[in-house]
Amino acid sequence: MRYDYLIIGGGMVADSAARGIREQDASGSIGILGADPDAPYTRPALSKKLWTDPDFGRDQVSLDTASDTGAEVHTGTRVASVDRSNSSVTTESGERHEYGKLLLATGATPTRIELPPSPRVVYFRTFADYRALRELTKTADHIAVVGGGYIGTEIAAALSLQDVKVTLVTSDAVLGGHMFPPTLAAGFDKGFAGHGVTVRRGTKIVSGAEASARVQLQLDDGSTVEADGVVFGLGVRPETELAESAGLAVDDGVIVDEFLRTEDEHVYAAGDVANYPD
Ligand SMILES: Cc1cc2nc3c(=O)[nH]c(=O)nc-3n(C[C@H](O)[C@H](O)[C@H](O)COP(=O)(O)OP(=O)(O)OC[C@H]3O[C@@H](n4cnc5c(N)ncnc54)[C@H](O)[C@@H]3O)c2cc1C
Known part of the structure; x- marks a missing residue:
């Protein structure tokens, strides 16, 4: 499978990125590979609205990424490696996906x-x-x-x-x-x-x-x-393993510039995994 835009991580950034891409490119193919069994959802609600607002139910946490943007969302799919020389990634189950542009949006893992x-x-x-x-x-x-x-x-x-x-x-x-x-x-x-x-x-x-x-x-x-x-709730650390093994610069997050670009012109990083100038 080849996607014009491939996003690793199926969290909030994946959803925002898919929407952002669609504003610029109406037809490019977007793939989202996320380890989470659930499709992108609004994470802040997990500790707030779902407990405090009786009118806000579990069926309202979904961000509807696939239906709103046309992205193909693969849930329960963990990426095991990124091969930048071939512009491809391989999942833990052995599937290979090629990309035009890659976004690392793997978030963070709780301590x-x-x-x-x-x-x-x-x-x-x-x-x-x-x-x-x-x-x-x-x-x-x-x-x-x-x-x-x-x-x-x-x-x-x-x-x-x-x-x-x-x-x-x-x-x-x-x-x-x-x-x-x-x-x-x-x-x-x-x-x-x-x-x-x-x-x-x-x-x-x-x-x-x-x-x-x-x-x-x-x-x-x-x-x-x-x-x-x-x-x-002891804090989180950025999920940088994929970036590190792909040879990208990492320092408390994947290092990116103000446009969220890594040193590889085809690879971006955003969200909790990124260390950006701020
Ligand atoms: C309970 C809670 C409440 C919060 N409330 C707020 C708030 O009120 N305001 C605020 O600003 N922030 C809040 N945050 C923080 C906010 O949710 C995060 O900053 C945001 O979710 C980061 O988005 P992300 O896409 O970078 O990472 P995430 O949303 O963590 O998504 C990353 C995804 O990548 C997946 N992934 C990781 N590795 C791989 C891999 N190798 N292959 C495939 N998939 C992978 C993970 O399974 C995960 O689903 C809250 C966080 C939590 C946990």
Whole structure:
């Protein structure tokens, strides 16, 4: 298969890129190869609208990329390598696709600890993670959330709207202290406590273990948190492996210029995977 425009990664950037290409080129073929089992969807809704807006359902997260742009979206398709000398990529299942222009839009991967993902352990990033967490809330009495950044606090807030006890572990002395000015952080912190969230401040997770349908988290102040499940929001790292093995320059992301061009005139990178001048 050959596409005029081939996009690796089926996330939000893939959707935006397909729309952008269509504004410039009405007929060029667009292929999207995405490892996610779901076609491109609006990721921010996973920690916000899907929990807070009763009129916003799961059927509304799709970005309708294929029908709006004519792109061929291959879900559940992970690209294993890029061969720039032949302008082609090969998927994990051995399919080869050629490109005119290639966009790397592989996003970012959540930071994990040594605790493997399971129905009780969610490193929150994908629509599938959202569905897993919703399932967990049906049976769990207590869920721990680790990470006091945007993902951790949004998920803790979302869970506090459910019939479940929530403990939020943050390394901040005041929740939100690393994101907001002190007075705003103080109000933010108070808001969580006011909504029944137990906030464990100034401490980091050291290790975790899952046993007997429970998750036990060891904290660096010597204490433990035990819950029916845990959600991690510990930050992300750019998914740069493909670019690195294709010989492209990488430094905390694929290095691109202000037009999102790599050093290869046929290869671009955008979104969470890119390191662009800003
Ligand atoms: C819960 C949540 C809420 C958020 N809320 C906000 C917000 O309110 N505001 C905001 O600005 N940002 C928000 N973000 C961040 C925002 O969603 C990301 O910046 C954005 O999704 C990045 O888009 P992307 O296409 O670069 O990466 P992604 O959306 O992560 O998509 C990358 C895709 O590439 C796929 N992929 C990776 N490697 C391969 C491979 N080798 N082959 C094929 N496919 C591959 C992945 O499976 C993934 O589907 C949020 C993030 C999360 C997780």
